[in-house]
Amino acid sequence: MFFDEAKIYVKAGDGGDGVVAFRREKYVPRGGPSGGHGGKGGDVILEADPHLNTLIHFKKRSHFKAGRGEHGGSKNMAGAMGEDIVIAVPLGTVARHAETGELLADLVEPGQRVIVAQGGRGGRGNVSFKSSVNQAPKMAERGLPGQELWLTLELKLIADVGVIGVPNAGKSTLLSVVSAARPKIADYPFTTLQPNLGVVELDHRDLVMADIPGLIEGAHEGAGLGHQFLRHVERSRLLVHLLNGAAPDPLADFDQINDELRLFSPKLAQKPQLVVLNKIDLPDAAAHWPAVQARANDMGLEALKISAVTGEGVPALVAKLFEKLDDLPREPLFAEEVPVFTLDEDEHYFEIEKLPNGWRVTGPKIEQLAAQTYWGLDEAVMRAYRILDKMGVHAALREAGVEVGDTVFLDDVELEWVW
Ligand SMILES: Nc1nc2c(ncn2[C@@H]2O[C@H](COP(=O)(O)OP(=O)(O)OP(=O)(O)O)[C@@H](O)[C@H]2O)c(=O)[nH]1
Ligand SMILES: [Mg+2]
CATH class of the missing domain: 3.40.50.300 (P-loop containing nucleotide triphosphate hydrolases)
Incomplete structure (x- = not known):
């Protein structure tokens, strides 16, 4: 089979941050929480365009970024979603993750669309953290980064x-x-x-x-x-x-x-x-x-x-x-491979690594938590610690020999261990 090939970089939009805010009302000393959610980041989408015959246009442009989500507002206002970016490719285009070779899209129908990079989720505002025991949460979540990756595109030319x-x-x-x-x-x-x-x-x-x-x-x-x-x-x-x-x-x-x-x-x-x-x-x-x-x-x-x-x-x-x-009708191209977009298999999986100056914990959920947490807000930090505890990170760190006062990196966020 004859292939036309291109390599492109795609970055989905980051999610907007959630906000900590409180209502200001007359005669009410302190209103309830009113911090809005951040908007979701835009997705990167491939679309099969029957008017294109080659991948040649990617020689001119090879970087594509979707819009970021806006941060939440103070009056319970959700941030606007980031704008998606739609990349037109010819029919017969197969997209793979450049590093892993994983099949991400196999575009055979005119107008068919596949998301190849997901926009980051917006962070939740403090409205979401209100509970019977905490009427005035001083915490929110930050938005998650959008996925970014290099894609290889291959065009399978089918002879007429x-x-x-x-x-x-x-x-x-x-x-x-x-x-x-x-x-x-x-x-x-x-x-x-x-x-x-x-x-x-x-x-x-x-x-x-x-x-x-x-x-x-x-x-x-x-x-x-x-x-x-x-x-x-x-x-x-x-x-x-x-x-x-x-x-x-x-x-x-x-x-x-x-x-x-x-x-x-x-x-x-x-x-x-x-x-x-x-x-x-x-x-x-x-x-x-x-x-x-x-x-x-x-x-x-x-x-x-x-x-x-x-x-x-x-x-x-x-x-x-x-x-x-x-x-003569066009045959449907090929259905040998079904497009799939897989997320990380076990998102709770994490690894601990000893560094000369401390410890590093990595893993999909850890990465998310590190990005999502406002590390300057006590309540947000406490929540993060609770999640780490549930995941078994504390126990694993203790077993590895971490002591109070040691430096622990959660992905790239530096913390002093206080347990
Ligand atoms: N006189 C004449 N010779 C031809 C014509 N078409 C091809 N040839 C000659 O036939 C020979 C074989 O041509 P190719 O095009 O290589 O044949 P092919 O079918 O591709 O051969 P394979 O690749 O070996 O299967 C060459 O010497 C050509 O110049 C024609 O119309 N007239
Ligand atoms: Mg020949």
Whole structure:
């Protein structure tokens, strides 16, 4: 398969901070809590856009950031949500986490959207921490950072037209004259070792044509090279069956290749075929034409004759390809992999590390707590300690040998241990 590739950096918006505030009312010395929530940060979204054909636009721009959530207001006002950013990609784009390789999105439907980086949650204002025992909480949460990561984007180009035939039929020559592709061409079999793809244009429309290595008897069992590449044309909508007009018996080749297709995959054998006799510039090839045409007609197939070298019949072939494709539905691309967005498996998991000057605790929940807590507010700190206790962090630290007065880093927040 042919890939177009790009690497981009995405950063979702940070969540806005929650606020500590109290109502001021006439005759009421101290009103209830009224600190609003911070807004959620914007998400980074990929959207499949049918008007795009390549990933080339990411050469110009490779960094994308969504908006941050606003902080909460004092009068119970929630902060505004950060704005999402929508990145348009062509159909057939697969997005992976650049470091882990994890599949994040496989965009196949026009307009399909997938969130690839989640905006951070807004922090809760002190309204949320009011309880029967604490009518006036002096604590709130800070917003969480938005996810940020590098993505690799790969575009799987699916050929609309697959050119099949025996070695030396002139498949690569044909591709080279109808597209900008420059495949290797030579007068011996198996010149083509890898599929070549080219874009064929006509009146502002385009189609993708694939030229694969030549097929021989036994191809379905792995003889020659064609076998591994038949999959490549399995998704194409139309096959051009190219016959080598210079061969002693092009029709025998034709039958042979059709047998191989059937044996490899019935689905492939049923694909619409256009029978094309090549090398018609040679007298021997021209002599084969009436028989080829008759056979194709018997099978209900259309036949054309061309010379890829002189160009005779080539424009008619190109026009025919576009005409045929107009009537053939696009296959849904592929559903081998389902898009998933996984969160960290065990969010309570943490690790303790001994540093020369203290200790460091890390883990997904620890990271969240460190970012979320207003470390200057006693009540917020007490709450954080309670959560750490429930998670078993205290016990683990004690076991590791932490003593009162030691320095403990919660992710990157420095604390003096007081337990
Ligand atoms: N006279 C004549 N020769 C042609 C024509 N088309 C291709 N050839 C020649 O046929 C030979 C094989 O051409 P390729 O395009 O490499 O054939 P292929 O089908 O890609 O071959 P493999 O990659 O080996 O399967 C080359 O020497 C071409 O110049 C044609 O229309 N007329
Ligand atoms: Mg070739």
